[in-house]
Amino acid sequence: MPxxxxxxxxxxxxxxxxxxxDQGFLADYAVPDTLVTNGWTVPEAVFDRRLDRATRAFQQHRGLLVDGIVGPATYRALRESTYTLGARTLSFHASAPPTGDDVATLQARLQNLxxxxxMIDGHFGPQTHLGLTAYQREFGLVADGICGPATLRSLTFLGSRVTGGSPHAIREEEEVRxxxxxxxxxxxxxxxxLGGEQTGLLLEGADGVRMTEEEVLWDLGSRLEGRMAAAGMDTYLSRPRGMAASDSSRAxxxxxxxADLMISLRTAHYRNERGHGVASFHFGNSHGSISTIxxxxxxxVQREIVARTxxxxxxxxxxxxxxVRLTRMPTIQIDVGYATNPGDAAVLTSATYRDTxxxxxxxxxxxxxxxxxNDRPTGTYxxxxLLALEEAGQ
Known part of the structure; x- marks a missing residue:
């Protein structure tokens, strides 16, 4: 979509x-009476300042990039917010799993039971399907994995077995332990x-060093891969060097x-040079679900990078x-600096800092x-x- x-x-x-x-981000909104030829009112059909503020508030609430632009991710979240449990029949489809707030509500009810x-992520994947069929078998329903009228009535009548806490967080932490x-x-x-024809901006560093964003990220990923392999880890790259990939295909x-973990490396952008710094992101949504690990x-990651650069x-x-939503393992995205900031660009184009x-x-x-x-102060390990500890089995 545009x-x-x-x-x-x-x-x-x-x-x-x-x-x-409908979601409450435009208080006291009323449809005006004056219609234009296409059936929409003029204020409705114009993206004005008030709608810009409402869009940004929605993006902040939903854990999206707050830029006031309705692109694919924001539009998907808007559409997902319109679904309430019972408005449609839910079932697992491998090629196009249903997503929406109704799925999140179903997941929450199954979790409480x-x-x-x-994670309560609003994504009807295999784990949601298994949970639904297990519930149906337990309560004498047809275990078809379809959340239809009979299953909805049953879920409505039953109270929660447990409340509070997060089974997903407990499971993540136990797997790490x-x-x-x-x-x-x-x-x-x-x-x-990035990848393939998506090379990003051309960054200029000290001593005339020039690298594209893709070159910076690939080199950083390669350096990280080498260090992880030296520590005995099994590493995989999410894409070949010459190929671009969507986030869903990477997941x-x-x-x-x-995998046990996924680490995504990105660069950030801003409309001018003022944006700068490193940020890290994990899964967390407005339904209260979060990847604890x-x-x-x-x-x-934040503390170590900031202490060393x-x-x-x-x-x-x-x-x-x-x-971060579609991966089954804990995943983080690291925006290692702003490609639009000269200072950050100088850091990213430095081989020494990429090593760091x-x-x-x-x-x-x-x-x-x-x-x-056996922890060490931040920035000193x-x-x-680390390799010595690994060799000692610690």
């Missing part, structure tokens, strides 16, 4: 306005951004490898992007599996010390 923003007009703008009004331990502190044998997908690749890893700390945040960032990420992963034991 990107819709401030100043645009037409039927799509009217649809966006109507959804945001003890039949679903995944059981896997032990050693990095050897851990399966990691490294996901350099599918990680799921195919049955993803959040912990994002925090470790001149990059400003833009902190870590929960998001609902496909790259790769080391910081590896140390952050080690900290995750140490679970606070070296690659050589």
């Amino acid at each position: 990107r819709i923003s401030l100043g645009d007009h037409g039927a799509a703008v009217a649809e966006i306005r109507g959804i945001l009004a 003890g039949f679903y331990a995944g 059981r896997s032990g502190p050693r990095l050897s044998g851990k399966r990691i997908v490294i996901d350099p951004g 599918y690749t990680a799921n195919t490898f049955d 993803g959040r912990n890893l994002a925090g470790f 001149p990059l400003a700390d833009c902190h870590y945040h929960g998001r609902t992007w496909d790259i 960032i790769a080391e910081a990420i590896l140390v952050a992963v080690k900290r995750l599996y140490l679970l606070g034991e 070296t690659f050589a010390e």
